Amino acid sequence: xxxxxxxxxxxxxxxxxxxxxxxxxxxxxxxxxxxxxxxxxxxxxxxxxxxxxxxxxxxxxxxxxxxxxxxxxxxxxxxxxxxxxxxxxxxxxxxxxxxxxxxxxxxxxxxxxxxxxxxxxxxxxxxxxxxxxxxxxxxxxxxxxxxxxxxxxxxxxxxxxxxxxxxxxxxxxxxxxxxxxxxxxxxxxxxxxxxxxxxxxxxxxxxxxxxxxxxxxxxxxxxxxxxxxxxxxxxxxxxxxxxxxxxxxxxxxxxxxxxxxxxxxxxxxxxxxxxxxxxxxxxxxxxxxxxxxxxxxxxxxxxxxxxxx
Ligand SMILES: Cc1ncc(COP(=O)(O)O)c(C=O)c1O
Numbered sequence: 450x451x452x453x454x455x456x457x458x459x460x461x462x463x464x465x466x467x468x469x470x471x472x473x474x475x476x477x478x479x480x481x482x483x484x485x486x487x488x489x490x491x492x493x494x495x496x497x498x499x500x501x502x503x504x505x506x507x508x509x510x511x512x513x514x515x516x517x518x519x520x521x522x523x524x525x526x527x528x529x530x531x532x533x534x535x536x537x538x539x540x541x542x543x544x545x546x547x548x549x550x551x552x553x554x555x556x557x558x559x560x561x562x563x564x565x566x567x568x569x570x571x572x573x574x575x576x577x578x579x580x581x582x583x584x585x586x587x588x589x590x591x592x593x594x595x596x597x598x599x600x601x602x603x604x605x606x607x608x609x610x611x612x613x614x615x616x617x618x619x620x621x622x623x624x625x626x627x628x629x630x631x632x633x634x635x636x637x638x639x640x641x642x643x644x645x646x647x648x649x650x651x652x653x654x655x656x657x658x659x660x661x662x663x664x665x666x667x668x669x670x671x672x673x674x675x676x677x678x679x680x681x682x683x684x685x686x687x688x689x690x691x692x693x694x695x696x697x698x699x700x701x702x703x704x705x706x707x708x709x710x711x712x713x714x715x716x717x718x719x720x721x722x723x724x725x726x727x728x729x730x731x732x733x734x735x736x737x738x739x740x741x742x743x744x745x746x747x748x749x750x751x752x753x754x755x756x757x758x
Contacts, residue, residue: 456535460495461608463487465616465736470703471696472720477732480719482706482739483613490528492741493609497632498528500604501593502536511591516541518582518590520566520575522548522556523664524741525595530559541590543575543582551747595630597675602636609633610640613736619645622726625719625737627653627665627711628685631677633738638681649683651722653714656687661694664711664740686721688714696720697743707743715739 453459465481472480485493505511515538517529522544533540540561544552547568557563564582566575583592595601613621624641626633631652638650655662658670666674668685679685690710697713700706708716719737726733 456489457499457532459489460499461488462612465613466704466706468700468704468716468720471699471716472723473727475723475727478723478726478735479733480716480723480735480737481617482712482716482719482737483609484706484739486708486739486742490524490531491745492524492527493633493738494524494528494740495531496604496608497595497598497601497630498525498593499532500608501595501598501600502529502532502538504600504603505591505593506536506538511538513537515539515591516589518543518579518592519595520544520572520579521595522552522572522575524745526552526556526561527559529593530556530561533561534559541582543579545571545575551745595632596672599676601630601632602639602676605633605636606640607636609738610637610644613637613641614644617734617736620734621648621736622733623649623651623719623722623735625651625653625715625722625735627662627715627738627740628668628677629664629666629711631666631674633740635676635678635681637738642681650681651684651686651718652682653686653688653711653718655693655714656689661690662688662710662714663746664709665714686718688717692717701743706739708739709741709743709746712737712739712741 463484468480488495518541520543526542529540543564545568546565566578583590634652641648655665655667658667693710693714696717697710715737719735722735
């Protein structure tokens with residue numbers, strides 16, 4: 450039993466679980482999932498959000514008088530809201546008004562203020578409003594900008610990557626993670642490659658610009674995040690939405706892991722690597738990131754004060 454003094458200490462040290470059913474049984478080939486939904490905010494983004502907030506508090510970019518503002522409605526928004534509450538930092542999130550009700554409810558439950566942007570302008574419209582608000586009152590707001598903030602990959606360099614080395618040491622042959630802000634892959638790959646250049650780091654992206662793998666970016670049609678450096682990963686694999694969704698369903702029904710679709714995509718790729726290694730008679734230990742839990746994608750999911758008899 451681990452005793453901790455704050456919810457922030459519950460971030461990281463997530464377990465690695467071996468898959469037993471969605472991949473053929475083999476002594477020589479293993480697929481291990483790093484269960485990032487075990488973080489207190491329920492996703493891998495807790496690591497980056499906490500690190501960005503702590504680093505900014507440490508060097509004065511963020512002070513108790515300032516308000517953190519960003520334009521995320523996803524896992525990063527949940528993480529900012531949670532740690533904002535724990536650190537006593539006000540949080541404002543700009544999101545298109547058509548974002549699902551659960552997304553709004555989760556962040557509001559932590560006391561976050563939501564500003565609605567035009568649904569027709571999507572996430573770009575939300576980002577524009579956040580940037581305009583920061584530009585008009587730079588002393589009032591702290592804008593973490595996870596796409597260009599080096600604290601984002603650093604969280605994974607010092608956390609995710611180091612934890613994987615501590616857990617599996619030199620056994621690991623492959624690391625698989627999806628590209629969103631790219632922080633997970635940039636930081637983890639850097640640490641793993643320092644440990645051994647022979648570890649293959651495999652990045653996952655949606656095969657199409659219009660896709661259903663929430664959290665991931667189709668690099669060809671997206672604004673490339675400034676923290677992204679394509680040389681950091683060894684392979685880039687495209688995954689169809691259906692393959693990510695099908696694997697997410699299999700992980701729930703066969704492994705007891707109810708995970709989001711980006712995690713389904715990562716594991717789909719990990720299983721392909723495993724099958725290839727088996728066919729070629731090679732040993733392999735493949736670590737895949739499971740970024741969040743599947744119930745985050747259920748709708749409607751409303752948190753109500755009500756009695757259940
Ligand atoms: C569900 C999910 N998967 C994957 C990612 C990608 O992680 P990163 O931003 O570190 O590239 C994100 C990021 O928002 C996410 O929310």
